[in-house]
Amino acid sequence: MFLEAHKPARWQHPFDDDVDEHALLVGSKAWQRTLHQNGWGAILWPKEFGGRGLGPIEAIIWNQELVRFGLGQSIFVVGTAMAGPTIIAHGTPEQKSRYLEPLARGDEIWCQLFSEPGAGSDLAALSARAVKDGDPRQPAGTFDWVVSGQKTWCSGAHYADFGILLARSDPSVPKHAGITYFLLDMRAPGVEIRPLRQMSGGSHFNDVFLNEVRIPDANRLGPAGAGWGAAMTTLLNERMALGGTGGFFSFDELAAFARAHRERLDGVTRDQLARLYTWNKTLDLLNARVVSKLGRGVIPDAESSVMKLALGRILTLGAELGLRLAGPDALLRRGHWQHQFLTAPSMHIAGGTDEIQKNVVAERVLGLPREPRRDRDVPFDEIPRS
Ligand SMILES: Cc1cc2nc3c(=O)[nH]c(=O)nc-3n(C[C@H](O)[C@H](O)[C@H](O)COP(=O)(O)OP(=O)(O)OC[C@H]3O[C@@H](n4cnc5c(N)ncnc54)[C@H](O)[C@@H]3O)c2cc1C
Numbered sequence: 001m002f003l004e005a006h007k008p009a010r011w012q013h014p015f016d017d018d019v020d021e022h023a024l025l026v027g028s029k030a031w032q033r034t035l036h037q038n039g040w041g042a043i044l045w046p047k048e049f050g051g052r053g054l055g056p057i058e059a060i061i062w063n064q065e066l067v068r069f070g071l072g073q074s075i076f077v078v079g080t081a082m083a084g085p086t087i088i089a090h091g092t093p094e095q096k097s098r099y100l101e102p103l104a105r106g107d108e109i110w111c112q113l114f115s116e117p118g119a120g121s122d123l124a125a126l127s128a129r130a131v132k133d134g135d136p137r138q139p140a141g142t143f144d145w146v147v148s149g150q151k152t153w154c155s156g157a158h159y160a161d162f163g164i165l166l167a168r169s170d171p172s173v174p175k176h177a178g179i180t181y182f183l184l185d186m187r188a189p190g191v192e193i194r195p196l197r198q199m200s201g202g203s204h205f206n207d208v209f210l211n212e213v214r215i216p217d218a219n220r221l222g223p224a225g226a227g228w229g230a231a232m233t234t235l236l237n238e239r240m241a242l243g244g245t246g247g248f249f250s251f252d253e254l255a256a257f258a259r260a261h262r263e264r265l266d267g268v269t270r271d272q273l274a275r276l277y278t279w280n281k282t283l284d285l286l287n288a289r290v291v292s293k294l295g296r297g298v299i300p301d302a303e304s305s306v307m308k309l310a311l312g313r314i315l316t317l318g319a320e321l322g323l324r325l326a327g328p329d330a331l332l333r334r335g336h337w338q339h340q341f342l343t344a345p346s347m348h349i350a351g352g353t354d355e356i357q358k359n360v361v362a363e364r365v366l367g368l369p370r371e372p373r374r375d376r377d378v379p380f381d382e383i384p385r386s
Contacts, residue, residue, distance in 0.1 A: 004069075121353055140217055248347070
């Protein structure tokens with residue numbers, strides 16, 4: 001009812017190649033403000049912080065409805081689904097009152113500054129350095145940290161107001177123990193953002209260089225050296241936000257395209273369509289299983305890894321079939337299936353690569369031996385690096 005009445009007339013997908021960035025920002029902020037005014041801005045957050053105070057089941061249903069109305073993927077997802085819940089869980093009262101309301105209201109956009117050229121799957125190997133500036137005995141909140149390093153793959157950093165940032169504050173302890181979590185003002189001196197051009201033609205990602213950026217200690221989230229725990233809160237929430245096909249793929253759309261191109265429906269293509277339909281249904285059922293587990297108060301385990309693997313396969317096969325059905329036309333014009341074909345590979349990497357998901361399935365579902373983690377207890381500065 002609410003979505004029918006308030007749905008924006010035009011909605012831009014942030015990953016589109018030909019996105020009009022000004023229109024994207026104006027439209028997304030206006031929509032987030034409308035959601036907030038009607039109590040839908042951040043449905044999982046407690047009411048006291050401007051949320052709706054609902055649970056994960058309602059969040060999944062809400063996301064499915066957004067997708068049904070063509071409103072998946074918002075530039076606010078890092079803020080509402082990742083930064084916000086982490087600030088709620090680990091922030092000081094001052095941080096909560098400064099950051100949560102403007103975020104939920106659509107005034108401030110957040111990005112994620114976790115990955116580095118040498119730290120992605122093994123995120124705890126990150127090497128951006130945070131050094132305390134001043135007398136180490138100075139009381140908390142009265143000094144700055146000076147942060148230097150390179151972050152990469154940062155979606156939307158070029159239009160973000162703030163970033164959630166992990167940096168190494170103590171290299172003399174094992175890698176997971178020396179990380180501190182910061183809330184970074186993206187306009188602080190020393191923050192240099194360089195957009196990366198994707199093979200699809202868009203520039204959704206950025207390298208972010210941090211050149212002796214001063215971050216007030218008041219912007220440290222949680223205790224120094226305890227950033228890994230807060231990072232886990234962020235990543236758990238990211239995984240929940242990525243459930244289902246998230247609006248990236250619609251079997252009905254492909255089926256309609258196939259009906260319009262019956263002349264190219266040979267035996268192989270029909271067979272592949274049937275396979276894709278089965279995978280897509282399986283993903284729906286897995287989603288239902290996750291919802292049912294949540295309903296019983298059980299936190300889903302390896303299901304999210306299986307779902308992520310399935311989503312990558314569905315997008316890749318869906319795009320291949322779309323191109324096959326388009327025939328030679330696919331080479332001549334840019335269109336939906338060409339875009340899908342060029343972006344599908346990213347779904348095998350984003351939010352944890354296929355190989356990492358398979359490791360999870362191997363260990364937690366099949367009970368195979370855990371991967372050796374020999375550097376886990378070694379001080380970070382003693383781990384050999386190239
Ligand atoms: C669309 C998209 C959006 C993203 N947005 C952001 C963002 O906003 N902010 C951010 O911080 N990051 C972001 N990322 C980064 C993402 O989290 C990383 O790309 C991902 O974690 C993989 O890390 P990597 O690219 O460094 O690959 P690597 O970890 O270097 O992996 C390279 C290859 O080695 C394999 N591999 C690595 N370790 C193992 C292992 N233990 N066992 C088996 N195989 C292994 C991998 O599967 C992969 O094939 C984004 C990525 C994508 C694609």
